[in-house]
Every structure is written in structure tokens, then in C-alpha cells.
Amino acid sequence: MNWASWLLWGFLATIVLTTISAGTEGIGLTRMNFPYILGTLFTPNRDRAKFYGFWMHVAVGLVFSLIYVWIFQSLGAAGWWRGIIIGVCHATFVLVVVMSLLPGLHPRMASEQHGPEAQNMLEPPGFLALHYGIQTPLAILLSHVAFGAILGAFYHLA
Amino acid sequence: MLSNKVVAAKIHDYAVIGDCRTTALISRYGSVDWLCWPRFDSTAIFAAILDPEKGGHWLISPGSPFRAERRYLPDSNVLETHFLCGSGEATLIDLMPVAPEEYKRTEMIPDHELTRHLICTKGEIEIAVEFQPRVDYGRSAVRLHDHKKIGVRFESGRGVYWLRCNRPLQLQDDCVRASIVLKQGETLEFSLSYAEESPAVLPALGQQLSNAIERSVKWWRQWAARSNYKGPYKEMVTRSALALKLLTYSPSGAVAAAATTSLPERIGDSLNWDYRYCWLRDASLTIRTMLGLGYMDEAEAFLTWLLHATRLTQPELRVMYDVFGRIAPHERELDYLNGYFGSRPVRVGNGARHQLQLDIYGEVIDATAQYAQVHGAFDRTTQKVLIKLGKYVATHWDLPDEGIWEPRGGRENHTHSRILCWTALDRLLALCDKGELGGAPREEFLRERERIKQQIQVRAWNPELESYVSTLDGEHMDATLLRIPWYGFEKADSKRMKLTYSRVYQELGAKNGLLYRYKRQQAEGAFGICGFWAVEYLALGGGTLSEAHDLFERLLSYSNDLGLFSEEIDAESGDALGNFPQAFTHVGLISAALTLEEKERGESHPAEETGSDVKIVEARA
Numbered sequence: 001m002n003w004a005s006w007l008l009w010g011f012l013a014t015i016v017l018t019t020i021s022a023g024t025e026g027i028g029l030t031r032m033n034f035p036y037i038l039g040t041l042f043t044p045n046r047d048r049a050k051f052y053g054f055w056m057h058v059a060v061g062l063v064f065s066l067i068y069v070w071i072f073q074s075l076g077a078a079g080w081w082r083g084i085i086i087g088v089c090h091a092t093f094v095l096v097v098v099m100s101l102l103p104g105l106h107p108r109m110a111s112e113q114h115g116p117e118a119q120n121m122l123e124p125p126g127f128l129a130l131h132y133g134i135q136t137p138l139a140i141l142l143s144h145v146a147f148g149a150i151l152g153a154f155y156h157l158a
Numbered sequence: 159m160l161s162n163k164v165v166a167a168k169i170h171d172y173a174v175i176g177d178c179r180t181t182a183l184i185s186r187y188g189s190v191d192w193l194c195w196p197r198f199d200s201t202a203i204f205a206a207i208l209d210p211e212k213g214g215h216w217l218i219s220p221g222s223p224f225r226a227e228r229r230y231l232p233d234s235n236v237l238e239t240h241f242l243c244g245s246g247e248a249t250l251i252d253l254m255p256v257a258p259e260e261y262k263r264t265e266m267i268p269d270h271e272l273t274r275h276l277i278c279t280k281g282e283i284e285i286a287v288e289f290q291p292r293v294d295y296g297r298s299a300v301r302l303h304d305h306k307k308i309g310v311r312f313e314s315g316r317g318v319y320w321l322r323c324n325r326p327l328q329l330q331d332d333c334v335r336a337s338i339v340l341k342q343g344e345t346l347e348f349s350l351s352y353a354e355e356s357p358a359v360l361p362a363l364g365q366q367l368s369n370a371i372e373r374s375v376k377w378w379r380q381w382a383a384r385s386n387y388k389g390p391y392k393e394m395v396t397r398s399a400l401a402l403k404l405l406t407y408s409p410s411g412a413v414a415a416a417a418t419t420s421l422p423e424r425i426g427d428s429l430n431w432d433y434r435y436c437w438l439r440d441a442s443l444t445i446r447t448m449l450g451l452g453y454m455d456e457a458e459a460f461l462t463w464l465l466h467a468t469r470l471t472q473p474e475l476r477v478m479y480d481v482f483g484r485i486a487p488h489e490r491e492l493d494y495l496n497g498y499f500g501s502r503p504v505r506v507g508n509g510a511r512h513q514l515q516l517d518i519y520g521e522v523i524d525a526t527a528q529y530a531q532v533h534g535a536f537d538r539t540t541q542k543v544l545i546k547l548g549k550y551v552a553t554h555w556d557l558p559d560e561g562i563w564e565p566r567g568g569r570e571n572h573t574h575s576r577i578l579c580w581t582a583l584d585r586l587l588a589l590c591d592k593g594e595l596g597g598a599p600r601e602e603f604l605r606e607r608e609r610i611k612q613q614i615q616v617r618a619w620n621p622e623l624e625s626y627v628s629t630l631d632g633e634h635m636d637a638t639l640l641r642i643p644w645y646g647f648e649k650a651d652s653k654r655m656k657l658t659y660s661r662v663y664q665e666l667g668a669k670n671g672l673l674y675r676y677k678r679q680q681a682e683g684a685f686g687i688c689g690f691w692a693v694e695y696l697a698l699g700g701g702t703l704s705e706a707h708d709l710f711e712r713l714l715s716y717s718n719d720l721g722l723f724s725e726e727i728d729a730e731s732g733d734a735l736g737n738f739p740q741a742f743t744h745v746g747l748i749s750a751a752l753t754l755e756e757k758e759r760g761e762s763h764p765a766e767e768t769g770s771d772v773k774i775v776e777a778r779a
Contacts, residue, residue, distance in 0.1 A: 115408025116178030123410040131482040
């Protein structure tokens, strides 16, 4: 394992992923702000949640990039297209599995069975996170494909 | 005496039950004629209200002629119908069970459930049951599977439905029919559940069903008891609050405009629209009622939904969204349904979703300002949203729009839209002055607010008619003109407003204090909320408090026997018209009751607190 290369490109790929996520939110492709979802695990304050969530997102990105790098090492080769394939799998996992588990894991997120109690909670993402906009799957796919492509293209095998 | 044959019930014959995710309508004949699962805007499995033959229904009522008396169990959304016939009497309890979140974490309960519990209270009674669900608003029959003691199962859309009963059920083709004789003390229990995940949790009967009823009644009573309202109309205000709560979608905080689609504004005509979405227009009054009654959690959840669920289209706002802030779906017609008493077409989705209605910016911003008055400062993200909306208003207020009544015939320069654009900038300026809106272009907002004010005072006033008018340089009346003092643009006791009030009633007044919203070539019903606007106008100083109370009490008499209102009222027959129950009418009722109470106590109206220069705007008649 090339630790220095992982740390550098894992960090940069996460920054690009976060930037694309913020960009797709900014141009109205999706309402989803994953750092905000992560940050509200710790605080209900919107501004602080985004700040905490950003750093959590970086940490989570580094952990996931470790898995990418591990796969590259196992295959004995990296490359941008291998990264894209893993990115597509990663995005699919996030959309199909993580999103459906979130309401059960997140203390400030309502489930679709929530009610009739009214609390100010995060709305549930729904299948493929479609409740946050019908183009949300596309936004998540884009950011993860970029994440995988960067790691695949620039990571140097040990 | 009534008969249990499939009867086309009228709108006011219905009661509503729900669980703050969806609702069902149940007629006084004991028939569930409207049910959409899992959400308000999902497809209906019972839609007999729109076509008694094809729509699907679930009837439980005496097999011989009977009389029905009904009520909600006090301060709850649990319906009790008492059937009286020659041989005996029975009581039917209908509800969608609800429970605290804490309870749900420890017990397995169905995701969605409707229970019906009938007990023979006197003598002997033959009960007829007919359970006939349909796919997609009656498009086709369902395939029922008999699982004997477990119950009857069918699938439709993405989910599975289970019908369970404490007695054996017989399938007949595509429905369950039964005729069961009950003696005093005997019960007939049903539970219908819906789940999108398998295995579904099967609903319980027997003691557990009784516990669910008890738990639900307790939950609703505790919720109702949180109301601050102590005035003389407590019963009607509580019922309206409970109806409004039923139209709230708890997982997101959104409030649907009504529970139904295509109940007509004119019988036999085509003014049939889908109201199961969330109209931003209702925002200001909805927040006003939630805050006024002390339901802070609901107000906060609704405001968060208003400002953040709508982000994909901001700074532009759409007229309506679904409960998750997505644009309402395309409008389509269901040709196979005959409609309510032949009122075709039946529509789902809403074609007004892309209209330009500039009043909604004022509604949303005024709602925010009211909330800020109670809650205090906003976070930076929310401030940025408000500033973006303000900038949009400052650059677009002079455009013609479709206006509050969303006609489909084109755009005009509506006075009401201008008033709400003025309100939007006025409230933002007030927030700026309180230091709660950092970075707002104050000078631009101030300049544009003054331009709007001048335009309204010059061009919305018709000197020949001596009245404000519906459109700039126009000559027609509109009930929204009575709202001018509510937003603080002009005092209710100004000469101009008094003349406008007289003119509005002269042109739009219907029987007994009811008001039409505007003049139409073909008459439609009197518009429910407009009467309550008139009450508030009188209470705010346009008349005396005694006049306001008198009008309010006359309007209350137009609710159905359960205290529920639809969108409109037939001024001649008193029948309900339009979608039902209607949040807009109920928030109008609560707001009027709150204003009356505030004025009785000598308190100021919210607009006097949230506006920036309300006190210096004087009538210039």
C-alpha cells in the first residue's frame, strides 16, 4: 500500500466529490447536502452542522478511498476506468442501501412512518434519495464517478 | 331512514380520519369512499366519492333501513357512528391508529392502518359488509387472495394490503361481501393495513385493537389540549385545528391543501381540481394559526419545509409542491370515472403548477416574519434564502400574474399580488431593522416597497367606484381586497377600506354573510374563507366586534354536522362544494377566531408587530 499516495489522492478526490456535491446542489440538480446530513448527527444548528459535516465528509471520504486503494492493490492495477467502475458501485450502494438505512440511524431524521408527532426533523430521503429531487441519483452518481476516476488515475501502486 | 345500498353521499355527509400522512373519507352511511396510501397524493384504492359504481368502497352498515348519528370522540380524530334501526343499535368506531414515536420504537405496528370496530349496543342487528378495493382510482379490480384465518391479501402498486377480521370472510369475485348478525355486546372488528416492505406487520384485533383505539384517542386529546385558545368558539377552533393537523404530512412538515381531488366547485361542471398538494399561498395564515394556537413544533416544521424543501426552484417559487418539495405532477384526466354527481373530468396532478403567482412570496415571507417574532433570529442559510426571495420580488413585482385564484385564462395586474409583494418587502425591511437579516439590500427593498405602495394607492383605487379593485385600473371586485388591513397596508377603519368593504359586499355578497370570491358569469359556490376574511376585517376596526362575532357565528352554521368545511358553500342549499376538508377554510376560521379573541383582550394583530412601517401607512382617500 502506498500510504502517501492514498492520503494525497484520497483527500483530493474527497474534496472534488464534496465540490461536485455542493455544485449540483447550487445549480438545482438536487437538494441533498450530505455534509449537512452528517453534521446534524451532532447538532441541529444548520450553519454549524454544515461545518462539522464537511470535516466528517472528508474523514468518510478518506475511509472509502482506502477501500478503493485496497481494491486497486488487489487487482494489481489502478487506472481511471477501474476507478469509475468502483465509483458507480459505490454510488449505487449509497443510493440503494445507505439512503434506506439513514432514517433508522440518524437521530434527527424522520422516517416515512413518522407521525403524527411534529418535530423539526430532517425529511427522509426515500428510495434512491428521490425525495430530495428527481435528479438526485444523477448528482450522486456524478460525484462518485469523479471520485473513483481521480483515485484510479492518480494513485500509484506500492 | 337510510338504506345500505351503494349511496352517492354528498360532500357534507363525509367525515375525515387520518394519521398525518394520509386521510380517508367515511360517509354517514358507514362507507369508506376515499383512501390513498401511503400519502395524500398516492393513488386511491377507494374512490367511490368520485364514482360510486367504479371507484371502490368499504361499507359497514345495517342491512335494514336505519338512522345514523355520528360525532368525533371529543377532541380527537376518532369517528363514532351510531346506527339505529328497528331491531337494534350498533356503534362503529373508525380511525387510523396513531401512537407516540417512543411507543413505535418498542412495539411492532403496521406502517399504515385503518381500523373499524363495531359493537352491537342494543338488541340484535344485521350488518352488511362490502369491501371492494380498486386499483388506481377505480381503473381496475384487484385480485384478492384468501389466507383464511390470517386474512385477505391483495397487492396494488408498490405495496401489499391485508384485511383482517375477527370473523370468517367470504370472497366473491373481486370483493368481500358478508351479512353478519350481531347480538348485544358482540363485536365485528376489521383492520386494513398497507406496507411497502415485506414482511408486512399484520394488524392485531381483539384487545390490541381496543388498546390502539384508546391510545389514539389519548394521543389526539393530549395534542388538542396543547391549544392556547381560550375564547368562546373553542369547540369549532379545536375541530379546525384537528382537521388542519390531519392535513399535515408529519415526515416533512408540509400541509396539504385538502384531502381530495376533483370535488367540484360547480356540480356537473368541469371546475374539478386536485388539491392534495401543498400550496404556498396558505403559508401566512397557516403559520398564524399554528403560532396563535401554540403549536410551535408544527409551525417550525412547516416553516422549515417552506424555506428549504422548495430550494430546487428558488429564488422562484412554484404555486404548489408535493409533500417533499417536488413540483406537483402533470395534470391528467381519469376518463373512466363519472365524477362527483357527474362532475367530469376527474383530474389528478395539477396544471396550475407552473403559473406565476406573485402573492406567494409575500405569504412565505410574512409567515417567516411571524415566526421570527416568536422564535427570534434565523441561521445564515435561512437568511440567504429570504434575501434571495426578496431580490426576486424587488425585480419582478411589476409583472402581471395569474393571481391567487389561479384562473387558466391569462395574466393580469392583480391588486392582491401587489399587496403581497409590498408585504414581502415590508417584512424583510422589518427583519433588517431588527438586525435579523444580514447583508440584505435594504435600500433596494425600501425603494421598491415605496414604488409598489404608490402604484397600489393610485392604480388599484377606482375613484368612480370609490373602491379598491381587483386589478390595476380595473373595475371589478374581489374578496381578497378585504385582506389589505390584515397585511398592514392600510388601516381597516380608513375611509377607503370602509368604502371597499361596502362595495365588496354589494357585488360579491351571497346569502347570510357568505361571500363569492369574485364575480363569475356562471355562479359557483360562495368561497368559505372569504367570509372569515370579512370577520377579521370587521374585528380589525372595519366594524364593531359585535358585528364580527355575529358574522362569524352565521358562517359557523355552514360547517357539516362534524364541524368540517370544504372549499365552497352553495349559498342557496348550504351544501358543501369543492375539495374536502379544506385547510384554507379551516385556517381562515381559526385566524378569525384568534383575531376576535385578541381584539376582545385589546391585543394587537400580528401584522402590527411584524410590519416595518405599518403605523405610518395611513389611508389617503
